[in-house]
Amino acid sequence: MRKWFRRQVSESYQRMLRRQLDDTPTHVAIIQDGNRRYAREQGDDAPEGHREGAETTEQVLEWCDELGVEELTLYAFSTENFDRPEEELEPLFDLLESKLYEFADADRVHENGVRIGAIGDVERLPERVREAVTYAESQTAEYDTLRLNIALAYGGRSELLGAAREIARDVESGELEPDDVDVTAVEARLARHTTRDVDLIVRTGGDERTSNFLPWHANGNEAAVYFCAPYWPEFSKADFLRGLRTYESRERSWRQSRTERAVALVRAVTETELADARAVAHRLRSKLPSAGAKEVSAELERQRGADPAEGAD
The missing domain is CATH 3.40.1180.10 (Decaprenyl diphosphate synthase-like)
Structure with a gap:
């Protein structure tokens, strides 16, 4: 009876580990x-x-x-x-x-x-x-x-x-x-x-x-x-499954890390491009009539507002 109970517990634990993978x-x-x-x-x-x-x-x-x-x-x-x-x-x-x-x-x-x-x-x-x-x-x-x-x-x-x-x-x-x-x-x-x-x-x-x-x-x-x-x-098989779980945990951590680095890179590029756009717009506004300057400013604001949506696409 004791051996049967231990076997049942072991098999239940293995099924739990398997579901986690x-x-x-x-x-x-x-x-x-x-x-x-x-x-x-x-x-x-x-x-x-x-x-x-x-x-x-x-x-x-x-x-x-x-x-x-x-x-x-x-x-x-x-x-x-x-x-x-x-x-x-x-x-x-x-x-x-x-x-x-x-x-x-x-x-x-x-x-x-x-x-x-x-x-x-x-x-x-x-x-x-x-x-x-x-x-x-x-x-x-x-x-x-x-x-x-x-x-x-x-x-x-x-x-x-x-x-x-x-x-x-x-x-x-x-x-x-x-x-x-x-x-x-x-x-x-x-x-x-x-x-x-x-x-x-x-x-x-x-x-x-x-x-x-x-x-x-x-x-x-x-x-x-x-x-x-x-x-x-x-x-045992439970030991093997725990090893596979270690691999999956590492992979999950790597995926999260890669995602965070990608987001940071996109943000850095976006911020740089916006800064460059602002500088160009400032130079152009000084050389354009008032209506043209307003149009350039509106386009800059539009790009700035569209950027988060573009990044999420």
């Missing part, structure tokens, strides 16, 4: 933190935490499909993770390999049109993981309803450094002119599977940092960030 981010990126700490608190080894975290990943894919998120990027394995003990790395590589094959063959992936792609220095991974990446990408290459980017052996600085080196080589070889080095040139040399800027970063596990994750696509876009306490295996 008008806009859904197009691209969500998640730092899946806390697997090892979760395992320790449960009395298990780190691999068990990673396995339970993989189940959360499957749920998040379903939520994204349900809510209309078009791209999801998961920080599954960073370049710093190579420093972990061998007894932890090998089971993690086994899990990555098995989950990539499982995702690539899952009916729901094909039914929902999920395209899987890896970003990062994949060549640093064991051959068996690289083969799983190739298989998952090839099996889903024709889909584009939801893009699932899995960051493996990924580091944001390394990605930018790689793009800078490639640009330098292309300029030196004459394939690229220095004046042609622009945003498009840089983006063409970044992760090939990330197709758009990140709207929202979610980090689980309680730490409030973005850990060198997607600096070009997220930080460059001033993505909304939602930090939450639950470890990744504990991450």
Whole structure:
């Protein structure tokens, strides 16, 4: 009875959060933190935490499909993770390999049109993981309803450094002119599977940092960030919805700010133009007969009175 009541309360809360959302981010990126700490608190080894975290990943894919998120990027394995003990790395590589094959063959992936792609220095991974990446990408290459980017052996600085080196080589070889080095040139040399800027970063596990994750696509876009306490295996749909609510709140604030700036600009331009018109009218009145001067003054007053209506149009 107690479990049933908690489930009912949780589902009611989720429905309330869902009703509060008008806009859904197009691209969500998640730092899946806390697997090892979760395992320790449960009395298990780190691999068990990673396995339970993989189940959360499957749920998040379903939520994204349900809510209309078009791209999801998961920080599954960073370049710093190579420093972990061998007894932890090998089971993690086994899990990555098995989950990539499982995702690539899952009916729901094909039914929902999920395209899987890896970003990062994949060549640093064991051959068996690289083969799983190739298989998952090839099996889903024709889909584009939801893009699932899995960051493996990924580091944001390394990605930018790689793009800078490639640009330098292309300029030196004459394939690229220095004046042609622009945003498009840089983006063409970044992760090939990330197709758009990140709207929202979610980090689980309680730490409030973005850990060198997607600096070009997220930080460059001033993505909304939602930090939450639950470890990744504990991450719930309510947590996800609260993250989306953070994004919407940021968007609402930006829209209001942009509106206020636009209104201020219109007012400033209007005031300047009116001031210029008054100066011109003053000069003209001194050179016109009295009837003409009165007509110029009337036209100035008419423009001044019409201005608020024009601004509201």
